[in-house]
Amino acid sequence: MNFSFSEDQTLLRNSVRAALDEQCKPAHVRAMMEDDRGYSEALWAEMAKLGWLGLPFAEEQGGAGLGLVELALVLEEMGRAAYPGPYFASVVLAGLGLQAGGSAAQQEKWLPAIASGQARGTAALLEDSLDWDPAATTATATRTGAGFRLTGVKRFVPWAHVADVALVPARVPEGVSLFLVDPRAAGVTLTPMVGIDLATRWSEMSLDGAAAEMMGPAGGAGPVLEGLLRRAAVGASAEMLGAARRCLDMSVGYAKVREQFGQLIGSFQAIRHRCAEMLLEVEKAHAAVYYAAWALSAGAEDAAMAASVCKSFVSEAARQVCGDAIQVHGGIGFTWEYDLHLYFKRAKALEPLYGDAAYHRELLVRGVTASA
Amino acid sequence: MDLNYTAEDVAFRKQVRTWLEQNMPRQIKDLAERKVWHRKLYEAGYLGMGWPKEYGGQGARPMEQAIVADEMARAGAPAPTNGLGVGIVGPTIVVHGTDAQKRRYLRKILTAEDMWCQLYSEPNAGSDLAALRTAAEDRGDHFQVNGQKIWTSGGAIADWGLLLARTDPAAAKHKGISCFLINMRQPGVDVRPLKQITGSSEFCEVFMTNARVEKENLIGRLGEGWGIAQTTLGYERGGRALARITSYAVQYNHLMNAARRLKRNGRPILDDAVTRQKLGRIWADLEVERYGALRVLTMLERGEHPGAGGSLTKLSYSEFEKRFMELAEEILGPYGQLTDGVPAEYRLEVDTAVGDHGTWAYAFLWSRAGTIYAGSSEIQKNVIGERILGLPKESRADRVGGTR
Numbered sequence: 001m002n003f004s005f006s007e008d009q010t011l012l013r014n015s016v017r018a019a020l021d022e023q024c025k026p027a028h029v030r031a032m033m034e035d036d037r038g039y040s041e042a043l044w045a046e047m048a049k050l051g052w053l054g055l056p057f058a059e060e061q062g063g064a065g066l067g068l069v070e071l072a073l074v075l076e077e078m079g080r081a082a083y084p085g086p087y088f089a090s091v092v093l094a095g096l097g098l099q100a101g102g103s104a105a106q107q108e109k110w111l112p113a114i115a116s117g118q119a120r121g122t123a124a125l126l127e128d129s130l131d132w133d134p135a136a137t138t139a140t141a142t143r144t145g146a147g148f149r150l151t152g153v154k155r156f157v158p159w160a161h162v163a164d165v166a167l168v169p170a171r172v173p174e175g176v177s178l179f180l181v182d183p184r185a186a187g188v189t190l191t192p193m194v195g196i197d198l199a200t201r202w203s204e205m206s207l208d209g210a211a212a213e214m215m216g217p218a219g220g221a222g223p224v225l226e227g228l229l230r231r232a233a234v235g236a237s238a239e240m241l242g243a244a245r246r247c248l249d250m251s252v253g254y255a256k257v258r259e260q261f262g263q264l265i266g267s268f269q270a271i272r273h274r275c276a277e278m279l280l281e282v283e284k285a286h287a288a289v290y291y292a293a294w295a296l297s298a299g300a301e302d303a304a305m306a307a308s309v310c311k312s313f314v315s316e317a318a319r320q321v322c323g324d325a326i327q328v329h330g331g332i333g334f335t336w337e338y339d340l341h342l343y344f345k346r347a348k349a350l351e352p353l354y355g356d357a358a359y360h361r362e363l364l365v366r367g368v369t370a371s372a
Numbered sequence: 373m374d375l376n377y378t379a380e381d382v383a384f385r386k387q388v389r390t391w392l393e394q395n396m397p398r399q400i401k402d403l404a405e406r407k408v409w410h411r412k413l414y415e416a417g418y419l420g421m422g423w424p425k426e427y428g429g430q431g432a433r434p435m436e437q438a439i440v441a442d443e444m445a446r447a448g449a450p451a452p453t454n455g456l457g458v459g460i461v462g463p464t465i466v467v468h469g470t471d472a473q474k475r476r477y478l479r480k481i482l483t484a485e486d487m488w489c490q491l492y493s494e495p496n497a498g499s500d501l502a503a504l505r506t507a508a509e510d511r512g513d514h515f516q517v518n519g520q521k522i523w524t525s526g527g528a529i530a531d532w533g534l535l536l537a538r539t540d541p542a543a544a545k546h547k548g549i550s551c552f553l554i555n556m557r558q559p560g561v562d563v564r565p566l567k568q569i570t571g572s573s574e575f576c577e578v579f580m581t582n583a584r585v586e587k588e589n590l591i592g593r594l595g596e597g598w599g600i601a602q603t604t605l606g607y608e609r610g611g612r613a614l615a616r617i618t619s620y621a622v623q624y625n626h627l628m629n630a631a632r633r634l635k636r637n638g639r640p641i642l643d644d645a646v647t648r649q650k651l652g653r654i655w656a657d658l659e660v661e662r663y664g665a666l667r668v669l670t671m672l673e674r675g676e677h678p679g680a681g682g683s684l685t686k687l688s689y690s691e692f693e694k695r696f697m698e699l700a701e702e703i704l705g706p707y708g709q710l711t712d713g714v715p716a717e718y719r720l721e722v723d724t725a726v727g728d729h730g731t732w733a734y735a736f737l738w739s740r741a742g743t744i745y746a747g748s749s750e751i752q753k754n755v756i757g758e759r760i761l762g763l764p765k766e767s768r769a770d771r772v773g774g775t776r
Binding site for chain 1: 752
């Protein structure tokens, strides 16, 4: 039993933090909010060089062969920096999806390209109904010769506008299957969906007979999608954790310098107690994220439950902590100029994704009643 | 990071489980029976495990202690007795006591031949413990003690007490306090059970009138009592860290069974979407508590002390327990309030160290105590704010001058 980071994991965290502190300052985030593509190619190339883009892939696929704990460490730091770019979409959604369900040839084609930074990927997991249950998929695929043609509308597809490949679930007579689609191909229309977190980009992906290649067995998308959803839920939680920790740090820092009534506001119990509660939530979120990341990596018996514990807990903890941070700051925390909203909005953007708290709580109760 | 138990720990757990199956009493009727069970645990090496071997302990690792407590919780085993003696008084004597004190007291704490209580809180010194006024006056060959203590756990059955008293009224508040071992079985000590909102009396009031403490029963030096008390608060070795969660999980399963039977609007409560959300939230909270316990155990196994981090743990589980019990009451309705005549399906059969209060009603009422005793939630937040986050201290009138 050892619930602490190894030396290598600590080194990884430190190096990711140092790199992002240097190259992903708030000014960079703000610049990318205004940028057409929304992310920096230079930083992307740097991330490829540092090995982040292939972190969870096998070494023969150009990866570093590391696990979800290491991936969560990187994602936490990205949340802490409100990193603007397709890292999550590319490495977690497309990368882990291909890793779990792609054929040898599909993996060979895409994973080294993602790891080297030459290609970016994403996954189109939501439709109009916002139901994360793979069985709710309504998009359809029809066979045409060697390939398929997809029809349907996908929503909130992250970073689709810069992606080279998207994992798209669609229905065939056998059930729901996964497909690989080129978002730039004919029959695909992308429309920006602009949320409050301008450092995250979403598109509506309208498929009108778009060419697609099947990934995995016909009608067999369920297990791959469920596994991917769990990993994405934990990855998103890691990012929310990073955002929350940043908000806590900023709040504590502010409470140590801001004076009212002739005293530092941190000396007032109303502020101090709130900060203490924020720390407790952050520490609990930390435990939830890394327990789940370890459980999924190790194939632990309670891995699925741990993922749902994690996402349901962290979604609300991050909301609470980031919201409290604005309250601790008072008026300055409500200004565009002050950086707090970058992290507040990142956490908010991830809160409903890959299953919100209510979705995962229902899974938990099903799990508990099934095992009793 | 590896959250699997080691093969060694798995084997140890199995050994404890087997021993419990073979030795655990079904029910404990009175203190005498509980002492028998206590001694059996001690003789098996499952009590005072963290104490050094030279004083009758096992020098066991924190994980081994946690596993024993956890297996006991899983099996619904009765608690041993003399918890404050084993958990706080003994370790205090080990660290601060003289050789004579160690010889005289330590073994009898482990065997429960001497039962102990802790005489800290006073009517006007609760959260502000250092405001205590009980006085110990040097009378040449002994100390004479006068004053009142309250919230003394197990005071009525204690033979001895670990006492904080003021020996120098002129000294600054935290500096005039000393620590003593006091014989509870003497005419100058009057113990009155304090009836709580549970209707039971786990706590007492203790009145000391010209009570006697021998000179050799001073712990540490005069005026060092506050520092000693601070270290005793830090003896929490995570021993109950896992057991606490396992007890909650056992109770949670009882609650799920009740939610299957009970109905609302013509359907089992368990099928009600709102209730399911609440049950899911509590399960997640419970699991997060478990992960936190594993984190604490990791630190302890590495020989690190959580320090002020203990405040996060205590704040977290005590507040969780209130939320959990409130949900239990919500699901159980009036069944949750029964103290007697509880149908079998809605009983909560847990041993509470006082024997006969294994009801949801008792557990619910008791949950209100956890966020007050051993430092209220507000005090824990002050500690977290000041000592972990480094926030400025509030200006306090008592940080200057003496007490009179």
